[in-house]
Amino acid sequence: MTIRSVAAIALAGVQPFELGVACEGFGVDRSDEGGPRYDFGVVTVDDSPVPTANGWTISSDLRLDRADEADLVIIPARIDDSQSCPAAVLDVLRRAVDRGAKVMSICSGAFTLGAAGLLDGRDCTTHWRHAAELAATYPAARVNPNVLYVCDGPICTSAGTAAGLDLCLHLIRADYGERVANIVSRRMVMPAHREGGQAQYVAAPVRAREAETLAPFLDEIAGDLETQHTVESMAVRATMSGRTFARRFQAETGTTPHAWLTHQRVLRARTMLESGDDPVETVARQSGFGSAAMLRHHFMSVVGTSPNAYRRTFRGLATRR
DNA sequence: AAGCTAAACCGCCAAG
DNA sequence: AGCTTGGCGGTTTAGC
Numbered sequence A: 001m002t003i004r005s006v007a008a009i010a011l012a013g014v015q016p017f018e019l020g021v022a023c024e025g026f027g028v029d030r031s032d033e034g035g036p037r038y039d040f041g042v043v044t045v046d047d048s049p050v051p052t053a054n055g056w057t058i059s060s061d062l063r064l065d066r067a068d069e070a071d072l073v074i075i076p077a078r079i080d081d082s083q084s085c086p087a088a089v090l091d092v093l094r095r096a097v098d099r100g101a102k103v104m105s106i107c108s109g110a111f112t113l114g115a116a117g118l119l120d121g122r123d124c125t126t127h128w129r130h131a132a133e134l135a136a137t138y139p140a141a142r143v144n145p146n147v148l149y150v151c152d153g154p155i156c157t158s159a160g161t162a163a164g165l166d167l168c169l170h171l172i173r174a175d176y177g178e179r180v181a182n183i184v185s186r187r188m189v190m191p192a193h194r195e196g197g198q199a200q201y202v203a204a205p206v207r208a209r210e211a212e213t214l215a216p217f218l219d220e221i222a223g224d225l226e227t228q229h230t231v232e233s234m235a236v237r238a239t240m241s242g243r244t245f246a247r248r249f250q251a252e253t254g255t256t257p258h259a260w261l262t263h264q265r266v267l268r269a270r271t272m273l274e275s276g277d278d279p280v281e282t283v284a285r286q287s288g289f290g291s292a293a294m295l296r297h298h299f300m301s302v303v304g305t306s307p308n309a310y311r312r313t314f315r316g317l318a319t320r321r
Numbered sequence B: 001a002a003g004c005t006a007a008a009c010c011g012c013c014a015a016g
Numbered sequence C: 001a002g003c004t005t006g007g008c009g010g011t012t013t014a015g016c
Helices: A016-026 A087-098 A107-115 A131-137 A163-188 A215-222 A231-237 A242-253 A257-275 A280-286 A292-303 A307-320
Strands: A005-009 A039-043 A072-075 A102-106 A149-152 A155-158
Touching (some): A005 A016, A087 A107, A107 A131, A149 A163, A242 A257, A280 A307
Parallel strands (some): A072 A102
16 A cells, blocks of 8 residues: 555654654645655644653643554654553554554554554564664564564564654655655755665764775765676775675675675666666666576565566555556 | 576775 | 774574
8 A cells, every 4th residue: 555644653752853853754735856655744643742852842732643544653762661651542553453554663652553553473673773672562562673674564664763764765665666665865955765674773874985895986886886886896896806895885884885886786677677768678777787597586575576576566655646 | 596606795804 | 901893603584
């Protein structure tokens, strides 16, 4: 089901940044540039203003009934998420899942999902600092402390703060494709796509000098995938030994060179399938896969469908809109 | 579908 | 002394 309406629930002690992530991801109309427009609202439990984690208050005209109609309900982190949460909110979350909507948490908002019983038997994550506590509090949850975000069925959880934006983009990508997700990320001035499985720990996200970062080099590679790179050839182009390249890569991005490369290839293939009419064979070549079979294999494991099926459903979606 | 080969990864360590 | 580099070899993973 395509997400069209979104509600973020602001609980007492809400972290403004995390709530802001929801607003930024779904509350900004980017239709002028071909981005999506969501029916977005921040809802509160009752009529009284909600204190934020930083001592100021927010208020909204929208209440929980609005969340009951949303296709996606978001729980941002609170100052102390292990505190209890109003039962009415937990009911809203459980009802959302029952009626086929999605539920998403940012950072320690996962505790609220756990309190609603929604994490039992599911893969989930939270900020690495809270992961052990979450796992201890909800033993039936499969907490993975080392990913940026996880979606298990209708339940999507994300790691600390900024990873919430990565999850927003993931959900946008799932409904509207890579091209639209890129429009949104560009407008947010976000770095290149980070996959969900990427490590939370990134040893050196920012280097003192821009020239010491791999980022510009990686952009260059990502823009030139039809050259069928190998890890070794990338290292040569970066004028580093293979060992140093791999190590620096791991430290800066949290992934390995090859995993990154195949992911970039899949992303390129997605855009090509969304807008072009090239046969799968051509898409495979241009995105750097050795063969159409390789494309199908990786596409299936990352996106969950075949390239042709993806193209069909995507085209169907585009014409209906 | 499965098995073989090459590539990638990673810990270890010596050298700068 | 502390930190980065890059080569080696064993093990895992990818590609065909």
